[in-house]
Amino acid sequence: MASIQSLAPEKVIYIGRISKTLLPVTNISYAVLPNEVLSLFHSRVTEYDQPVSRLDQLTFAQYVSNGYWYKHLQKVRKQYEEKSKAFFDAISQNSQYFVEVEAKDTGLHAFVTVKSSKSESELIKLGKMNGVQVYGTSRYRYQMTGKYPTVLLGYGALSCKEIHLGIKLLTEAWFEPV
Incomplete structure (x- = not known):
């Protein structure tokens, strides 16, 4: 994926789910959008019904920011x-x-x-x-x-x-x- 992004950094969108590599019961999905697409997303999607609790999202955000997610991915790989x-x-x-x-x-x-x-x-x-x-x-x-x-x-x-x-x-x- 990195090689694709290097060819056109403002044209690549990453979409995935963490349930495959963390816990199947975890229903957190993610999208990494280029800035242009992100602003378009925000302008079109004013209300998004998020099925994942804020607590789960914040816990996962902490997990990522502390480097545990990267360590876990290395182990899983x-x-x-x-x-x-x-x-x-x-x-x-x-x-x-x-x-x-x-x-x-x-x-x-x-x-x-x-x-x-x-x-x-x-x-x-x-x-x-x-x-x-x-x-x-x-x-x-x-x-x-x-x-x-x-x-x-x-x-x-x-x-x-x-x-x-x-x-x-x-x-x-x-x-x-x-």
């Missing part, structure tokens, strides 16, 4: 990097079963093309039967590309050990023992 590494290591160890892994740097999920004659729905069903949540991607694609199904695997809520176990369970469920 490290955990996410470890999880991502565990996921791609597990995929790599079973690379004979996978054709392609898309979106390596997009967070805690990846599109995985599976070298299988099974359909997407069969892969999802087998995953579920073995305790692993697998998401289909066909409804998001205009046209199916390639001869193998692509599924979405998420690993954000898992430990590194659970990630390795999940990939192991999937490969055992999806493929005959070699």
Whole structure:
């Protein structure tokens, strides 16, 4: 994001929610607006019904101004990097079963093309039967590309050990023992 902002600092808007990195129950969202847009926002939005209590907002503001938010983000980023590494290591160890892994740097999920004659729905069903949540991607694609199904695997809520176990369970469920 920093590189985009450096190209046009008065044209970039950041929007996000802290619930993904702090507490899911925290419903605080934020927008960082360029000055020109901020003045336009203030002129058009005279009354904004804020669903988050002032106490929560002020507590979070204090958390940020004291540097705790930055420290927390550094810690979370490290955990996410470890999880991502565990996921791609597990995929790599079973690379004979996978054709392609898309979106390596997009967070805690990846599109995985599976070298299988099974359909997407069969892969999802087998995953579920073995305790692993697998998401289909066909409804998001205009046209199916390639001869193998692509599924979405998420690993954000898992430990590194659970990630390795999940990939192991999937490969055992999806493929005959070699």
